[in-house]
Amino acid sequence: xxxxxxxxxxxxxxxxxxxxxxxxxxxxxxxxxxxxxxxxxxxxxxxxxxxxxxxxxxxxxxxxxxxxxxxxxxxxxxxxxxxxxxxxxxxxxxxxxxxxxxxxxxxxxxxxxxxxxxxxxxxxxxxxxxxxxxxxxxxxxxxxxxxxxxxxxxxxxxxxxxxxxxxxxxxxxxxxxxxxxxxxxxxxxxxxxxxxxxxxxxxxxxxxxxxxxxxxxxxxxxxxxxxxxxxxxxxxxxxxxxxxxxxxxxxxxxxxxxxxxxxxxxxxxxxx
Amino acid sequence: xxxxxxxxxxxxxxxxxxxxxxxxxxxxxxxxxxxxxxxxxxxxxxxxxxxxxxxxxxxxxxxxxxxxxxxxxxxxxxxxxxxxxxxxxxxxxxxxxxxxxxxxxxxxxxxxxxxxxxxxxxxxxxxxxxxxxxxxxxxxxxxxxxxxxxxxxxxxxxxxxxxxxxxxxxxxxxxxxxxxxxxxxxxxxxxxxxxxxxxxxxxxxxxxxxxxxxxxxxxxxxxxxxxxxxxxxxxxxxxxxxxxxxxxxxxxxxxxxxxxxxxxxxxxxxxx
Amino acid sequence: xxxxxxxxxxxxxxxxxxxxxxxxxxxxxxxxxxxxxxxxxxxxxxxxxxxxxxxxxxxxxxxxxxxxxxxxxxxxxxxxxxxxxxxxxxxxxxxxxxxxxxxxxxxxxxxxxxxxxxxxxxxxxxxxxxxxxxxxxxxxxxxxxxxxxxxxxxxxxxxxxxxxxxxxxxxxxxxxxxxxxxxxxxxxxxxxxxxxxxxxxxxxxxxxxxxxxxxxxxxxxxxxxxxxxxxxxxxxxxxxxxxxxxxxxxxxxxxxxxxxxxxxxxxxxxxx
Numbered sequence: 001x002x003x004x005x006x007x008x009x010x011x012x013x014x015x016x017x018x019x020x021x022x023x024x025x026x027x028x029x030x031x032x033x034x035x036x037x038x039x040x041x042x043x044x045x046x047x048x049x050x051x052x053x054x055x056x057x058x059x060x061x062x063x064x065x066x067x068x069x070x071x072x073x074x075x076x077x078x079x080x081x082x083x084x085x086x087x088x089x090x091x092x093x094x095x096x097x098x099x100x101x102x103x104x105x106x107x108x109x110x111x112x113x114x115x116x117x118x119x120x121x122x123x124x125x126x127x128x129x130x131x132x133x134x135x136x137x138x139x140x141x142x143x144x145x146x147x148x149x150x151x152x153x154x155x156x157x158x159x160x161x162x163x164x165x166x167x168x169x170x171x172x173x174x175x176x177x178x179x180x181x182x183x184x185x186x187x188x189x190x191x192x193x194x195x196x197x198x199x200x201x202x203x204x205x206x207x208x209x210x211x212x213x214x215x216x217x218x219x220x221x222x223x224x225x226x227x228x229x230x231x232x233x234x235x236x237x238x239x240x241x242x243x244x245x246x247x248x249x250x251x252x253x254x255x256x257x258x259x260x261x262x263x264x265x266x267x268x269x270x271x272x
Numbered sequence: 273x274x275x276x277x278x279x280x281x282x283x284x285x286x287x288x289x290x291x292x293x294x295x296x297x298x299x300x301x302x303x304x305x306x307x308x309x310x311x312x313x314x315x316x317x318x319x320x321x322x323x324x325x326x327x328x329x330x331x332x333x334x335x336x337x338x339x340x341x342x343x344x345x346x347x348x349x350x351x352x353x354x355x356x357x358x359x360x361x362x363x364x365x366x367x368x369x370x371x372x373x374x375x376x377x378x379x380x381x382x383x384x385x386x387x388x389x390x391x392x393x394x395x396x397x398x399x400x401x402x403x404x405x406x407x408x409x410x411x412x413x414x415x416x417x418x419x420x421x422x423x424x425x426x427x428x429x430x431x432x433x434x435x436x437x438x439x440x441x442x443x444x445x446x447x448x449x450x451x452x453x454x455x456x457x458x459x460x461x462x463x464x465x466x467x468x469x470x471x472x473x474x475x476x477x478x479x480x481x482x483x484x485x486x487x488x489x490x491x492x493x494x495x496x497x498x499x500x501x502x503x504x505x506x507x508x509x510x511x512x513x514x515x516x517x518x519x520x521x522x523x524x525x526x527x528x529x530x531x532x533x534x535x536x537x538x539x540x541x542x543x544x
Numbered sequence: 545x546x547x548x549x550x551x552x553x554x555x556x557x558x559x560x561x562x563x564x565x566x567x568x569x570x571x572x573x574x575x576x577x578x579x580x581x582x583x584x585x586x587x588x589x590x591x592x593x594x595x596x597x598x599x600x601x602x603x604x605x606x607x608x609x610x611x612x613x614x615x616x617x618x619x620x621x622x623x624x625x626x627x628x629x630x631x632x633x634x635x636x637x638x639x640x641x642x643x644x645x646x647x648x649x650x651x652x653x654x655x656x657x658x659x660x661x662x663x664x665x666x667x668x669x670x671x672x673x674x675x676x677x678x679x680x681x682x683x684x685x686x687x688x689x690x691x692x693x694x695x696x697x698x699x700x701x702x703x704x705x706x707x708x709x710x711x712x713x714x715x716x717x718x719x720x721x722x723x724x725x726x727x728x729x730x731x732x733x734x735x736x737x738x739x740x741x742x743x744x745x746x747x748x749x750x751x752x753x754x755x756x757x758x759x760x761x762x763x764x765x766x767x768x769x770x771x772x773x774x775x776x777x778x779x780x781x782x783x784x785x786x787x788x789x790x791x792x793x794x795x796x797x798x799x800x801x802x803x804x805x806x807x808x809x810x811x812x813x814x815x816x
Contacts, residue, residue, distance in 0.1 A: 280577070280581030281581060283574075283577060283581075285570060285574070287567070292564065312577065312581075314570055314573045314574065314577070315564075315569075315570055316567040316570035316571075317564060317565060317566060317567050317570065318564070319563075319564055319565040331566070331567050332567075334567055334571070335567040335570055335571050335574065338571045338574040338575050338578070338691065339574040339577075339578065340574075340577075340578050343574070466566075468565070468566045469561075469562065469563035469565055469566060469594065470594055500626065500686055501625070501626030501627060501686045501687065502625070502626060502686075502687060503624070503626065503627050510686070510687070512685075512687055512688075513685045513687045513688030513691065513692075518687075523595070523623065
């Protein structure tokens with residue numbers, strides 16, 4: 001999607017629910033740069049709702065294609081830290097994804113056809129479990145794998161350590177349920193996955209999912225057809241910048257005006 | 273104001289109302305670094321009030337002189353995205369400014385005498401409209417020009433593309449009205465442009481605008497003379513770190529104590 | 545704690561109470577990079593509670609060991625800016641610390657045995673007062689030493705200026721009172737220093753402070769023994785990722801559930 005320059009410094013993105021009040025994110029960057037000082041570390045978001053695995057998964061999906069194909073994406077939304085959930089790295093044609101195995105990578109894998117529907121088998125991509133102590137910090141905590149496991153893995157990978165060195169291969173990954181729209185008779189049922197800062201409500205429906213002359217029903221309100229911009233009318237349904245159907249209110253908040261929450265349903269039928 | 277080292281990596285600043293919850297800012301950085309991996313990208317603020325063009329314009333003014341003169345400043349507070357408003361780049365003696373043509377650059381241009389009062393004609397600086405598709409992402413959206421137009425323009429400029437390559441010259445820019453203090457008889461009328469995190473209220477009045485022995489009237493309260501620090505008295509009017517008259521409460525919030533909002537008036541008269 | 549690569553670009557961290565709404569932090573980075581373009585600047589936190597010196601001091605303590613020993617840590621939580629409080633730099637075996645002399649460096653110095661208890665004398669480390677105008681911006685303001693004094697000091701130090709060049713040596717530093725746990729009879733009295741984003745309450749007690757079979761009393765609630773992870777039981781006391789005793793509620797907020805605030809007491813006794 002964008003041009004890629006060979007031999008650029010390694011690029012690492014971070015997506016977490018750590019917030020920016022604590023030093024957790026800064027410490028992860030310290031760990032990365034102590035291991036690989038050439039790395040460039042870019043924040044995607046640290047304001048994922050605490051334990052909001054689905055929100056983090058969606059955000060990764062909207063972002064990863066704008067980075068070079070060899071970018072290293074670290075995501076840590078990890079309510080199960082310290083339990084038996086796996087720590088994993090999955091190498092795809094468009095980025096390597098490092099984080100807990102809890103569904104965070106559902107959308108980026110689905111988008112690359114590396115998983116299919118609710119089948120957790122990996123297809124055409126390589127994954128490993130991160131267990132080699134050589135590429136973790138000493139004395140791994142039970143509470144902060146972002147610092148002790150995932151940041152070091154990203155930095156060592158950036159230095160050229162091969163995927164197979166980090167641990168044994170995995171064949172399956174955890175997936176989020178209901179991550180794709182479903183059909184109900186002739187209607188299509190999508191779901192609000194994300195409310196952005198402007199109150200725009202972004203769904204899991206894509207342009208190619210829609211019928212020719214769509215009518216949307218959201219929170220009891222019916223909206224006909226797609227708008228071309230946020231200024232087209234007071235209430236707009238449009239294809240947002242990430243390629244997903246989005247509900248927006250002109251110079252206002254769709255979430256506030258319509259009382260929308262993540263998980264709410266968008267019903268689509270064909271007017272004809 | 274600060275020393276500049278030649279042949280440093282290109283420096284790009286970002287100012288938006290995108291917030292840090294979504295990945296919009298991270299995606300802009302991905303686009304920049306995919307095109308120009310040597311670029312250093314610095315955040316000025318992403319917490320401009322949504323659609324707060326005046327606030328963004330003020331913030332740019334307080335910041336741009338602390339960056340090297342060849343820094344590239346991208347600002348995206350852009351309620352008109354997807355409409356007919358222009359996308360522009362304006363090259364000045366102290367930075368190039370890239371963003372929507374909606375008044376965001378009023379203060380940085382006024383400060384450099386590149387515009388005068390409410391006259392929108394550009395003076396002694398070069399501007400272009402960003403229309404060359406070669407320097408935009410393919411398939412420009414109607415909703416996210418930060419990613420599709422402005423970030424690519426900044427990165428290509430950083431790589432050495434000349435201003436004239438981006439599109440046709442512009443002779444005029446949009447300006448914010450009432451951006452400079454006005455005289456009313458012997459009094460001077462300024463305006464609160466910004467409330468900072470500490471509740472300090474920053475105005476558009478500068479030291480050289482003031483009479484010899486100023487008396488300030490703010491929200492019905494009269495304050496005589498200028499303080500030298502935030503600890504001088506309970507209620508202080510002082511010249512803040514950006515060179516503007518600022519109202520502050522000792523160890524407290526002026527905005528809260530006096531009930532101030534942006535747009536409020538500060539009246540200045542001479543005591544003598 | 546982590547490996548360090550020689551001849552890496554200089555690493556500068558920033559910790560402030562400036563927030564991210566204003567451009568204060570971005571401007572500090574502009575000043576740094578105008579002086580030393582090779583520097584890498586990492587944010588630890590800018591969301592320290594306004595004037596929260598104790599919170600900033602704690603945060604630095606949890607972070608500094610994850611950075612290379614030659615990292616430059618700039619901290620600006622500075623209610624006394626513009627008064628007679630000193631601006632200082634203290635060079636330790638694990639980082640140089642630059643900021644106001646108001647107790648911000650209490651924990652990082654105590655942790656390295658560079659101060660002892662409430663004795664303010666520096667031991668085995670070198671400190672200076674930052675007064676050499678050559679390494680400040682011209683026209684230092686009374687309100688923003690982060691930009692005018694501390695950022696330039698960090699950048700010049702990163703370029704190789706020796707500590708002694710910045711000003712005269714200091715022999716003492718300001719310390720925060722009550723920063724270490726105290727004994728009361730056979731009990732130990734600790735204090736909540738920090739509530740993190742998840743509502744976990746982090747104290748000044750460390751693992752080696754505890755008796756063999758500890759019983760904790762927090763806000764009238766008694767909790768026996770240490771948990772190994774956040775998922776062990778509903779109410780957990782555990783050794784957090786920074787090595788401090790931490791109170792946590794499974795999939796919830798300890799601060800909210802127990803009504804905890806910073807400054808609250810944790811009483812520890814031995815069950816036997």
